Amino acid sequence: MARSLELATGKPGSAIRPISAETVNLVRIRTREDVRRAAEALHQLAMDAGMRAAPAHDIADKRTPVDHEGNILASDVFGWNAEKAWWRNSRIALDSPLTSACRFTGEPFWVNAQGFRTREPNGYLAAIDLGNFEARAMTRAAIVVPVHLPFGQIGAVSFNPLDTAMTDLEEAFASHGDAFGLYARTFIASYVQVMGARQALPPGSRLSKREVECLRWAAIGKTDLEISMIMSRSRPTVRFHIHNASTKLNAVNRSQTVFKAAQLGYISLGT
Structure with a gap:
């Protein structure tokens, strides 16, 4: 997948591939050996739009997705360095306004220190404290896709601009929000399905x-x-x-x- 010219400036562009069954299948995981390949595809789709993806399969757990050999994808594939190793922050699940918002909406949104922006109004998000935003969110702005999974588990993928000074993602959200939503949900849901350690329920659990x-x-x-x-x-x-x-x-x-x-x-x- 060729990188777009937008990567030279780090500005969100319009070079992301159109949504198609083929593109969605690039980020779908069918076996454990597929994980790294799907992560690389998600990384490239984000980079083509001038963004860097940060995936979490469970916002209540500081551990992040790994490949079938146990390598941390956030650093090995998505390029987050030690300075921005957000998954090592033990407080991020409770303190970050990004993870807080994922508990109150199932739709993609973008956010900066001035507030949350969604396709439809959401009063719960308006009540979230955005004080000291950059330190708590570990970014100045992000497009975030919550992924609500069975048994109450919540995953998420945030897409952060390569230009770390950028705080206005209105145009990027309008252009890429729906595509990011589809790719993020496909990647996280299939990751959890394939990499899950055990069944959450025994067979025959249907209630009368x-x-x-x-x-x-x-x-x-x-x-x-x-x-x-x-x-x-x-x-x-x-x-x-x-x-x-x-x-x-x-x-x-x-x-x-x-x-x-x-x-x-x-x-x-x-x-």
Whole structure:
């Protein structure tokens, strides 16, 4: 993949390849041996737009994607040096406004010290503290793609301008935001699928209608006795359904059963 002329100036340009099935497949991972090749493709797509990608498969974990031999892609492929080794910052998951925003939106956005910009308004982002932005975000501006995965895991890829003085990414976001979103989601989701250490749930974990109904009431604080009265079932029957759900979801207690059921979309914890 030829590099664009924009790389000479480090300014986000328009040389990124058009979205196509072929281009998406470049960043898709099918086997562990594919990881480095897909990372190199994502790196090149970002560089062609005058950006450098920073991938994280789990924003709650300071570890970042590695290839099948355990080499850290952030440094080996994406070119982040020791000075900008953001994944070694133990506070970044809690303190960075970029990771904070990924918990409140599933859509690409761009951000600098003056605020977040999204396709659609998002009041949660407006409430995030942007004080001391550059030090906490470790960049002056970035286009960020949150990647919401099964079981509540959140990944992300931020795209940072090669021109480190640049703070206005409006044009780059308009030109590349959707493409970056597709490439980042494909790379991170397929990485997690292939490199995941184990299944998060045992086989046969599908919940029954009664189990879901009991958990919906449990989620809003109802006791077994109250649920039995609401559902016109005996208390032992309610306990039976909740216990079955707990076993299926490999949960250790009632609270974790409710939480895992919500992660899988069986119930909602929203008001």
